[in-house]
Amino acid sequence: MSRLLPLLAFIALALLLFVGVRMNSGKDTSAIPSPLIGKTAPALQLPELALPESRIGVAELKGRAHVLNVWGSWCVSCRVEHPVITELARSGAVVVGYNYKDTPEDAARWLARYGNPFALVVQDQDGTAALDWGIYGAPETFVIDASGVVRFKHIGPLTPEIVSAHILPILQEAP
Numbered sequence: 001m002s003r004l005l006p007l008l009a010f011i012a013l014a015l016l017l018f019v020g021v022r023m024n025s026g027k028d029t030s031a032i033p034s035p036l037i038g039k040t041a042p043a044l045q046l047p048e049l050a051l052p053e054s055r056i057g058v059a060e061l062k063g064r065a066h067v068l069n070v071w072g073s074w075c076v077s078c079r080v081e082h083p084v085i086t087e088l089a090r091s092g093a094v095v096v097g098y099n100y101k102d103t104p105e106d107a108a109r110w111l112a113r114y115g116n117p118f119a120l121v122v123q124d125q126d127g128t129a130a131l132d133w134g135i136y137g138a139p140e141t142f143v144i145d146a147s148g149v150v151r152f153k154h155i156g157p158l159t160p161e162i163v164s165a166h167i168l169p170i171l172q173e174a175p
Contacts, residue, residue, distance in 0.1 A: 073110035081157035
């Protein structure tokens with residue numbers, strides 16, 4: 001019997017994994033609900049990438065709906081989503097870049113290489129301000145309405161479908 005115990009444990013574990021995968025198949029894992037949805041965006045006082053001695057806050061952006069895109073030069077998925085962000089900005093959306101856990105030098109090089117679609121880039125080098133936003137990686141994207149209320153959050157790279165189905169409708173209804 002003791003020889004069968006490891007085999008039985010393996011079968012039980014395999015069965016649990018199989019059931020878990022089957023139960024979660026088809027679910028959108030990027031749709032993690034954010035406690036910020038419907039609430040005022042957290043205060044944000046971060047240096048601008050281009051002007052590190054300055055500080056910018058969410059209050060300065062109030063009055064205009066905008067997209068806050070979390071990215072880093074180290075983030076492979078950010079490179080994949082960059083053309084989508086660029087197109088979103090070209091469409092007239094105000095897109096704020098939130099450079100996360102990156103050095104200013106690496107971020108500036110990345111933007112010089114791939115283009116800078118952002119109306120503004122803030123720098124959170126140590127990731128401290130990200131805690132208030134519930135940011136734990138990149139890319140992540142928030143849509144904040146003109147009143148400063150978070151209306152949408154997406155984890156992972158944006159696609160044109162996500163932009164057209166979720167982001168543009170929010171931006172178009174904003175004053």
